[in-house]
Amino acid sequence: MLRYLLNKIGYTILTLFGVVSVIFILFSILPGDPARMMLGQNESIEQVMAIKKKYGFDQPLFTQYGYYLNDLSPLSFHSMTQGDYTYLKEGKYNEFKLFSLGNAQMVIKKPYLRESFQKQGKKVSDVIGETLPNTIILAISSILIALLLGLVFGVISAIKKDTYIDKLIQIFSTFGMSLPSFFSAILFAWFFGFLLHEYTNLNMTGSLYELDDFGETVSIRWKNLILPALVMGIRPLAVVIQLMRNSLLEVLSQDYIRTAKAKGLSKVQVIRRHAIKNALNPVVTAISGWFASMLAGSVFVEYIFGWNGLGKEIVDALNNLDLPIIMGSVLVVATMFVMINIFVDLIYGWLDPRVKLVDD
Numbered sequence: 001m002l003r004y005l006l007n008k009i010g011y012t013i014l015t016l017f018g019v020v021s022v023i024f025i026l027f028s029i030l031p032g033d034p035a036r037m038m039l040g041q042n043e044s045i046e047q048v049m050a051i052k053k054k055y056g057f058d059q060p061l062f063t064q065y066g067y068y069l070n071d072l073s074p075l076s077f078h079s080m081t082q083g084d085y086t087y088l089k090e091g092k093y094n095e096f097k098l099f100s101l102g103n104a105q106m107v108i109k110k111p112y113l114r115e116s117f118q119k120q121g122k123k124v125s126d127v128i129g130e131t132l133p134n135t136i137i138l139a140i141s142s143i144l145i146a147l148l149l150g151l152v153f154g155v156i157s158a159i160k161k162d163t164y165i166d167k168l169i170q171i172f173s174t175f176g177m178s179l180p181s182f183f184s185a186i187l188f189a190w191f192f193g194f195l196l197h198e199y200t201n202l203n204m205t206g207s208l209y210e211l212d213d214f215g216e217t218v219s220i221r222w223k224n225l226i227l228p229a230l231v232m233g234i235r236p237l238a239v240v241i242q243l244m245r246n247s248l249l250e251v252l253s254q255d256y257i258r259t260a261k262a263k264g265l266s267k268v269q270v271i272r273r274h275a276i277k278n279a280l281n282p283v284v285t286a287i288s289g290w291f292a293s294m295l296a297g298s299v300f301v302e303y304i305f306g307w308n309g310l311g312k313e314i315v316d317a318l319n320n321l322d323l324p325i326i327m328g329s330v331l332v333v334a335t336m337f338v339m340i341n342i343f344v345d346l347i348y349g350w351l352d353p354r355v356k357l358v359d360d
Contacts, residue, residue, distance in 0.1 A: 008345075012338045019334045024068055027323050028061055034117065034323065071112040072331075077104045113328035118320045124328040127313060132332065134208050135302070135309035139294040141225055142232035143287060150237050151283070154244025155271065161249065169241060176238030182300040185231045189304060192227060202227055205306030228305045232298060236290040243286055247279040288344040 035051040052058040056067045070076045075098075095107035113124035157169040193204035206224035211217070251257065252275055260270045302311035310329055317325040 004345075008342050012335075012342070015338055016331070016335060019331060020069065020072060021065075023327050023330050024065055027327055028064070030321075030323070033057075071114060074111065075106065075108055077101075077106050079104055113331070114324045116325050117322045118317075119322075124324045127325055128310065128328055128332055131308060131310045131313045134307065135298055135311060137208065138225065138228055138232065138298060138302070138307060138309060139291055141229035142294060143236065143291050145229060145233035146236035146240050146290070147283075147287060149233075150240025151244055151276075154241045154283075155248060155276070157241065157245040158248040158252070159267075159271075166245075169245075173238040173241040176234045177242075179234060181231060181235065182304065184234055185228070185301045185304040188227050188231050205304075207306060207308040209308070224305075224307070228298075228301050228307050231305075232294055232301050236287065236294075239286050239290070240283055243282045244279065247282050248275055251275045251279045284344060288340050291340060 033048070035048045035057055049058075056064050059067070070078070093107065093109040093112055095109040098106045098108060100106075110125070113128070116122050116124055116127060119127065153169050153173075157166045160166045189204040192200050193202050197203070202223060206221055208220060208222075208224060209218050210221050210224075212219065248271070252271075257270060257274060260274050261267075265273070298307075298309060299311035299314055301307070302309045303315045306312070310332075314326060314329050316322075317329070
């Protein structure tokens with residue numbers, strides 16, 4: 001187990017290093033001057049030069065890349081005679097000083113994702129911290145809907161194999177997988193939030209937290225979660241139904257299932273005690289992948305429903321060319337994706353003892 005975890009940690013570091021390198025290069029070659037983006041329309045030449053010097057935008061690309069890695073690294077060196085000292089003095093790193101080496105100081109800190117170009121003085125980590133929880137709530141709600149309904153309908157479809165019930169469920173799942181999320185979001189918002197608003201009391205747009213008409217009190221609107229969660233859950237629901245049906249049918253054909261039936265267990269007891277757990281591996285794989293992708297793929301759904309999550313924030317950042325928020329969001333999603341995969345591997349070992357957590 002320890003060797004497995006160490007290997008996974010090394011794999012995680014290499015993966016994130018690759019992600020950091022790719023997104024830095026991609027966004028560095030985009031047109032536009034970051035200093036002018038930060039200052040807006042009222043900049044002067046002196047202000048632009050000061051911003052470039054402060055953030056290292058006047059340095060060669062390779063030097064800027066080194067600064068970016070230094071900002072992201074939990075262990076980092078900072079010069080006491082250049083611009084890095086400003087960050088330490090202002091407490092922007094929230095660092096813990098370890099030791100000094102000449103004119104440099106080594107500190108331990110949280111990864112610093114820099115500041116938003118458009119939200120002056122606001123850290124990217126603060127922006128992500130405000131929006132990511134809403135996206136996680138939406139993703140978890142969608143996955144729970146897909147998992148609970150998918151397992152039920154998948155089991156029913158397997159039990160009723162080749163009947164009209166099985167065929168109806170298969171038609172629904174095939175249609176669900178082929179329906180784009182942005183189209184179903186528009187359709188659900190129009191149908192349930194507009195046409196049937198009188199009966200559903202659901203809104204076309206709205207976030208989890210809303211201000212009252214006087215802008216004083218923040219209240220939680222759980223009903224605003226229903227439509228976006230249903231829309232995001234449609235496609236994983238269809239996948240879970242198909243996987244659960246096929247996996248359960250395969251498990252039910254195994255020898256130990258026939259042995260259980262020969263011992264006098266009913267079909268329900270056989271499925272509940274022996275078949276379902278062994279049929280869950282492909283479902284766990286699909287759910288883990290869908291959950292990670294939902295964190296990045298909720299962009300259009302959140303934007304259409306006005307859900308103030310990370311996806312909507314990314315769209316706004318793209319419209320405003322707020323590169324630090326885009327880069328920070330990609331890094332956070334990539335980190336969560338890798339961590340989810342490790343967690344899923346651990347679940348495999350619990351679901352199926354034959355799966356060994358060793359590195360081949």
